[in-house]
Amino acid sequence: MNLTIDGDRLNRELHELGAISSEPAPVVTRVVFNEADLRARRFVGILCADAGLDLREDPVGNTFARWTGSEPMLPAVGTGSHIDAIPNAGLFDGCVGVLGGLEAIRALKRAGFSPRRSVELVIFTSEEPTRFGIGCFGSRMMSGALPSPACDTLRDTEGTSLDSARRAAGFGGELAAVRLPEGCYSAFLELHIEQGPILEQRNVDIGIVTAIAAPATLRIDIEGEGGHAGAVLMPQRRDAFLAGAEIALAVEAAAEASGAPDTVGTTGICDIFPRAVNSIPSRVHMEIDVRDIDGTRRDSVIEQINRAAEGIAEKRRVLLRKEVLNADPPALCNPGLIATVERACDAHRLTHQRMISRAYHDSLFMSVIAPVAMIFIPCRGGVSHRPDEYASPEYVAKGSLALAEALGELAS
């Protein structure tokens, strides 16, 4: 098969999609169901329709673009990723897997390939946890890891429920219908930027993921006592922020104390109320991200953070409300699919190495219902979740080519 990637077109489409943002370029911010997310969905939907794919959306907006195979009853081969972007993001995270996946399908079509199994591009809703606090929302629901009744409690910071947000965005129907049966995909392959420095440092074209690290998110709300910043003397204070600051340091200490470089802990959100320079913080809302490739070790770090937070609250005489939003197991990629991707790289003389994904991806949850593998490409300086995130057109095209070759084999 003579597969060629139209790298110029793919690069142009990535930049066009990146320009759809709720903040001025080069910042990409596309929060789920907001105006920019909906505009981005329309942009990608038109490209998929132009490529001759049949589109379907589920009740939370997961989008499926299908190239029907000659044996449509067989489980399909899936690929895809996400187009939502955290605040102050760049234009490659997720989008390389969606637009690179679409270009892989177009390349197969141009090469005259006719698939036996259907090939389906999936655009997952809200891989990023920005709005409702929980990452991989769409794939989590598809896999059954987030049962539909559990969605009733999901609200954004304005108090809007997930249900009303998805309906306002035009996605109706029963949430129970989002779940997919095990076996609906014979394989799922996700193309993504590495979001770390290894491939660039080693000058390797393609990373082939063997396992995805286990993520967890904690929410902590602290209630102290507010008051006048001049009039309330230090011994009388119950400053909620100072308790929060100590907890953030305890997160760092617990992650460092695990003894493994794979354990990481981040306090990414710390909102102070009432946020006035001359007022003692009375309330704090914190969100904490803890990850490890070893789920048990990750859980013991969470335990340590919980214990430290309780001690700090007692010492500072503040009230705590703690919640573990998610604590997911790690995922293993499928050895057969890893070998398929290695063959695909070899067929096009792309250098490759096996590696672990420290970021999470929708493949973490797709692995519950299908064999998965991931194709990583290098990104400059390993930078991600920042506006200066960058992957060269050359590497994006190489990733899309490896994906096309592998999809061709899997759909034959």
Ligand code: GLV
């Ligand atoms: C995904 O965006 C992650 O935070 O790993």
Ligand code: MN
């Ligand atoms: Mn991301």
Ligand code: MN
């Ligand atoms: Mn991503």
